[in-house]
Amino acid sequence: MAKITLNINKKEYPLEADPQMPLLWAIRDLAGLKGTKYGCGVAQCGACVVHLDGEAVRSCVTKVSRAVGKQVVTIEGLSETNSHPVQKAWQEIDVPQCGYCHSGQIMSAVVLLREKPNPTDQDIDDAMAGNICRCGTYLRIRAAIHLAADEQKKAAPQG
Amino acid sequence: MIDEQTVSRRNFLKTSALTSAVFSLGFYWPGSGKAAKIVNAAEANNFGVEMNSWVHIDKSGKVTIFDHRAEMGQGSYQAVPQIVAEELEVNLNEISVVFAQGDAKKYGNQVTGGSSTVRGSYKNLLKLSATAREMLIQAGATKWGVPKIECHAEAGHVIHKPSGKRMHYGELVEAASKLEAPKDVVLKKRADYKLIGKPLRRLDTPMKTNGTAVFGLDKMIPGMLYAAVERNPRLRGKVKSFDDSRTRLIPGVKNVFKVKMGVFNTYREGVAVVADSTWAAIQGKKALKVEWDDTGFEHLDSEEIYKRQAEALKTQEGLAFKKQGEPNEIIAKATKKIDVTYETPYQYHAAMEPLNCVAHYQEDKLEIWGPIQAPEWVQDYISKEMSISKEKVIVNMTFLGGGFGRKAFMDYPHEAAVISKEIKGPVQVVWTREDDATQGPFRPGITYRCEGVIKDGEIDAFKVKLAGQNNSHWRGGKKDVPNGSASEGFLKPYTDSIKNLAIMDIPFETPIPTMWWRSVYASTNGFAYESFLDELAHEAGKDPLDFRRAYLKEDRLQKLIDKIEEVSGWKSRKKGEGFGVAITECFSSTVAQVVKVSKLETGGVKVDKVWAVMDCGWYVNPDTIKAQIEGSVVMALGAATIHQVKFKDGMAVDNNFSTYQMPRIADIPPIDIHIMDNDADAGGVGEPGLPPFAPALTNAIFDLTGKRVRKLPFSLLGV
């Protein structure tokens, strides 16, 4: 056990954790933020994706010690009012069914759209390949990413 | 229990002395098989039953609906309010939804299975909501001293048109709560619906885009510890001994002990590790050394299971599920016949949220929270197993991260309750993905032998024999009667109109626990029956869709066939272009699908497009239906081309998504979905879209390549 401090969604969480503990369980059980999900524990499903200094990482295989001194953003911290363009697109298209995979799906999509503001279908396939949806919402995920891209463009300053 | 006579003798007026701050309406079930009565809180009180308050309006006009069914993605959280808002005349966004607790006495059947949420309750819900509306209108009319007929309700208000007076529901709840529920209210006509039938946005979506939806795994209660359990890998059986010396060294581990939980008529034992975090519990579980006692449990391999099924189909005739005419005689005499075998695999549910459950055992009660499809079964089972009276077992449903049938089972809540009792405190039991993937129950794999004879372009004899586990046997079902679902999925007009027909079920057992999986037997039957029909159509030299049309004479089916023909461009396709069709029925809905495939340059085939037409009768939300069909096709694609639970030495081999691969975003073809409009009773929505996909796909592959796929799963790249 070690005393560590995590910065999650711009808030400091002083925690006592085994440094080997995956970031996922530190976020969920120690910081009590349950929006980030456990699906496989072995980097196969993407349910646990969070941002670590802006990069999408699978928190189930990221040691909590790696997050110390970095900015962790989880689904709860993506926007204050559920209004990030990706969240809005997800709502507009009613993407979720059970919804369990979508914290991870959304966190992956946000990074994709930052890196590729105009993603092609191929870009989406590549970037989202690590996120499983057992309910099969994939077609809507694709549509929502395109919609979010369009909205981002509209919102961007002209010129 | 009070019978109807007693109820009718009661004097309702007496209850009007009761004042109530709110207006609640609910149902009262006088007894099994009898129609539900609509009652208000005061009447319920009078009957000596607790109010089940399905709809509840407080003085501020806030409407709360108790959703009696689990929300596992299929949309009950949306469908139930959409139905209520329509007849109650309130805006959908003014309704809040609370999951009802498990209680069969209060809510009737709450098992979310058989695609039954809407079809099982919509008539009652419509009537209840209309009754509430009429009582509120009556309350308004009385207040103003005007005839009720001059008043109507709109957007949460009662309005008196002649005078322009209007009152908010909140101002009328007190008066309405004192009225007797009228017996026969007039329901709206479908053409007048403002909400039902519209693709309204789901109420639960916003919670699922910002992490606030509480799934079972997200439930936290004060003082809660976490547990992980190492269970017998052979699905049932006992713990002989265990060594927890390494486990106890892990920081955070608090307790290690043996637990057992019910698996149908038997038990499964395991070793529970209780800790202060999920991670510590999982680490502790990994560090255990357990010796198992598998006495009496045959250590089967998959190959052996299918060998036995093949053997049984060769040597046994089975029990007749349906037999008419002289199929055996015709087949025996025929100079030309089709005699083929279809094989389907065991399947794993693989909900994204692994099994988990929170339990808090206290002196005077046991409370459960979890992703639960069948709350009242859990209540019932735990009450019996742990000798706690039923009222003291409180079962709360959270959102479910997928269910597909697996979460309509009692093993995981039972185990959590046992662990909580042992540690005398609240606990969350977390199943790792590996636990979830290897412990079953699984969907049974079934082999079908199909024999048929064509004469003058028509089916002269049709015989299907099936050998596979019958889920009902685990629940004590009789073994000398055929599986009651032996033709589930196959359209009834075929079995009615084919003169010489036999459907035979060969009883088949293994020690592997099995249970329903999305669309149940239709998921395997559909593949066998609809592929076989395609073979018969080709043998008859007929167009596969026309061939079906000739047998499916009912008007609804003819219209469905016309529709799929039209939307898929079936008629303008060229032969050998890779089109296949299949039509199946389950849970009172029929779905036709056409699949189009093409050859890949690198070898194998790819799915270019899927067209689906759903006839589910009366429906609530077309967008939810579309989503369910999209999901069904994706799940069916996995089941047809990737998934099989393999057994080796009595254990399931694949234990995570690394080897039990899921379809991913790049694998999904475009899916074009259409819904039939008619006034038939509502059918299911969550499952019927699954069964036709596999046969439509393999029929398309036959059209493209001339190769018949008769064994699932098969690799698209290997075709």
Ligand code: FES
């Ligand atoms: S839980 Fe981390 S990738 Fe599945």
Ligand code: FES
């Ligand atoms: S919505 Fe259920 S797993 Fe994706």
